[in-house]
Amino acid sequence: MRQFASLLFLFGFAFFLSVLVGGLPFGAAPMQVGQAIVEQNIEATGAANAVTGVLLAFRGMDTLGELTILFVAATAAGMVVERRKHGVSRDSVAGFILLAGAELMFPFLLILGAYVILHGHLTPGGGFQGGAILAAAFFVPFLANPGRAFQGHAMAFVEAFAGATFILLGIFSIFREGDFMAPMFLGTGEFGQLVSAGSLPLLYLALGLKVGAELGSLVAEIAAAPGSDDPLIEEPQAAKDL
């Protein structure tokens, strides 16, 4: 009965979607906002990558809100999961090839992540993508050898520092430009150079470090969760009395 009801619902929803999709224009010229941004992006931001211009210059406030969602999710994940005793892991160490490969890839992943972050205003890429690469650099060795200690405190420090930098850059722009998160207080610079496009590279650097630290600590959080075979960690007496 339950299966039948859900199938009925799905067919109805599929019909609804197909009607909606059938009426959507495809390949039309961008909407007026998109067209305006494509036309004005270079004068307004100096960033070659229009996506970066949208993300940090035109919608910097939204990106700050998005960072907040990421932060809340990572914090909630840390609060929900209990921690296993340090260094005690049921997961076995991977073989030699994975271990050596993970160690070998670490510096290259760091360089690639930094490159992608720092060139976010010039080429495809940016803080989100580079941050994911940075996080991979840290948790690939961790996955190869689950017993090793994860640098949780360093991660938390980097995350807090990067988040504070992002907000401080926004507050600093109040005094220079009069608006919160106004990104152009450093001038647009010479188009196409690494140091150009105002504070966009700085914002992307802070964003990338924060995303990388956040994703890395999320994976570490899940990896540190006790399996269902592990003994329950005794809760404090106060929690039991409630």
Add this chain to the structure above:
Amino acid sequence: MNELLSIGNLLYGGAAGLIVIGLFAVVARRHLIRVLLGVAVIEAGVNLMLVAAGFRPGAAAPIFDPQAISGPMVDPIPQALVLTAIVIGVAVLALGLTLAIRIHRQYGTLDTVALTRIVNAPAGSPESRAMMQRGGGGHES
């Protein structure tokens, strides 16, 4: 026939198909991890639909290049939206997985029907007592 198989229909149809497949996993599956994977598939469909909405025939990626011939560019706004949506999706999936880990540790099962029965069981009933005794240990029943 040719019109039916245009790239627009393929992209929009594929996105709608992904959304329906993900929704099927969410409403018809009983295992919590499969429900979470269904949510991830829905996200993929929504992202594909957003990116497809910014498509323009013959247009370049929205990155200015002094050497390139200036032509039309695709709409950069959906791409920026999808960029943030992907990261949010990863965060939501990770949070859901940690909740699933915690639920399995507490109740010993990830079956949503069994979970509903355990949670709604009145205090003192066999099911609720079994739940209290098992704590976190044991295997999925």
